Amino acid sequence: MKRGTFFAFSSPSIVIMTLLMLIPLLMAIYLGMTRLNFQNVTSPEFIGLANYVNVLEDEQFWRAFRFTALYIVMVVPMVIIVGFTIAMVLDQVSVVTRGIYLSIFLLPFIIVPIVGSLMFKQLFEASGPLTYLYQEIFDVRYRPTEFSVKAMIIFYGVWYITPFTLVVYFAGLQTLPGDLMEAASIDGASWHEKIRFIIVPHVQSLTIFVLLFCIMDTYRVFDSVFVLSDNLNPIYRANSIMTYTFQQATLVQNLGKANAMAIITVIGILIVLIPNLYMSYKEQIAER
């Protein structure tokens, strides 16, 4: 395809992405350097890097950062392990049965996250079945604390993301070469040897893909934190980076600082992202 034709086809998309992604990103960098609130939106006052310094010195920001990191470290391995295990088990049943199971398993993925979190919250209300279970087991009344709210957010994260890893691994298992497995059986390999030496290496590229996507998505967790910590109730202090930035923008109305925070968050993810972008770049260059 000629360059001219390429532009004719791609320009609407490129224009939208430039106008509404590249330029806003640059704007955010600039707005981060201004004193900006709802009163002076049209005339932001330039104050240099003060906001950025302010964010880095903000104890609350680091608290939110630590919780986000904890969330990633807890959720990502869990969804990979659970997703892989259930995919292996699902692979054992007949095609028709799979379809039925799969449509139930996909439920957490298709429910609107705000609504899903709300459903989770219902389980832990005063009359919820999990609250009841907790009382029966520990013989004390369940009260939301900082710890329990955080645990609930992590639990919801696992519940919500597992279907994604499950389906990806399940599809990967369908491409497993049958003769290799047969040869392994003839050689007398046990099931855990098969998993370790054939299946895990086979899905390795998938694991990298899943890992990257999960890290990206868990890094920007917002909806579930917003709902489960009771609309940013400061008592529980279970802020993620995104909810804390949101608070700065809407409650504190410090738009300058919120923008600076968003940019610092962007820089944070770039550290993980750049090696991967470089790899994809190499791959695409080789492919064409």
Next chain:
Amino acid sequence: MSKVTNPFGRLLIHLVLIVFAIYSAFPFFWTTLQSFKTFRDANSRTPLFWGFTPTWENYQEVWLRSVPETGGATLAFFLLLIVVLLISALIFAKYIPVPDSIVYAVVGIGFVILLWAIPQLADVSQFYDYFINTLIVTVGTIVVSISIGCLAGYGLARYAGLLGVIILISALAFRALPRLAFILPYFYIGTVTGLNDTYFLVIITLVAVNQPFTIWMLRSFFMEIPKELEESAMVDGASRLEAFVRVIVPIVWPGIISTALFSLLLAYNEFLLVRLLTQSNWTLPVAISRFTGGEDPRHLTLAAASAVSATIPIMLVILFFQKNLVKGLTAGAVKG
């Protein structure tokens, strides 16, 4: 992998899957139960799984401003019947002796008329407006996003220049960035230009944040189509655009549906962007978030009813297109 054959193993496998199915469905199941309880039952000390009198009141309170004195049940039954008829027309389109496209068009028009007629027949609440807003925003986002995404995805699949690679990699980077870095400037732009609270701003920004993912996914589907197909059409005198629309798009159609499903989920689910860019033209996630927090016990059952109301439409759509969704989830993944 080789199948487990001993009966005990088979039993264990189904046991694991059933437990996981219960785990996946339980929050939805419980919320549905709660939505049919009176608030006294919903707040009972021991959770009630049975032995309560089911009630429609919560749904009435969510959807209606005032309950009609007579004929309410008949009207609801009548409307439900129309919805069931329209959906079954979709399911059995293959067996209706007119072209499928006509059936789809008629059903589409039927739904629009139905949505328009409901407020004339019943005194609906604001929740209905939010529902309509959600539909407008979702459909608008899908249409714009998929049309420009198809063109760009096709261009990127066929163009071998370095520029194409650079665009793809930048798109990947944009996909990974936290959305707030874009949404805060959108909010600023919207405030300065007075575009806040318009469908236009919400749709166009949703299209933008959705675009990187869309072009990557569509490109991977277009790459599967051999070049010879459109080349032979072009030899026969079609322009490239004609060849694209007439030959390529019909072949990639299942892939386009998969991509559209993800746009659908994104637009239907989006909370943060809509919350910041609108003051009153909310979509369902923002409207429902009102029900979180608050000590009023009535909130519990109303939240449940609105949560279930927002989930049913998306469940119907996904049930219909589950194969495409699974295909889409694995499209980028399996190839590496």
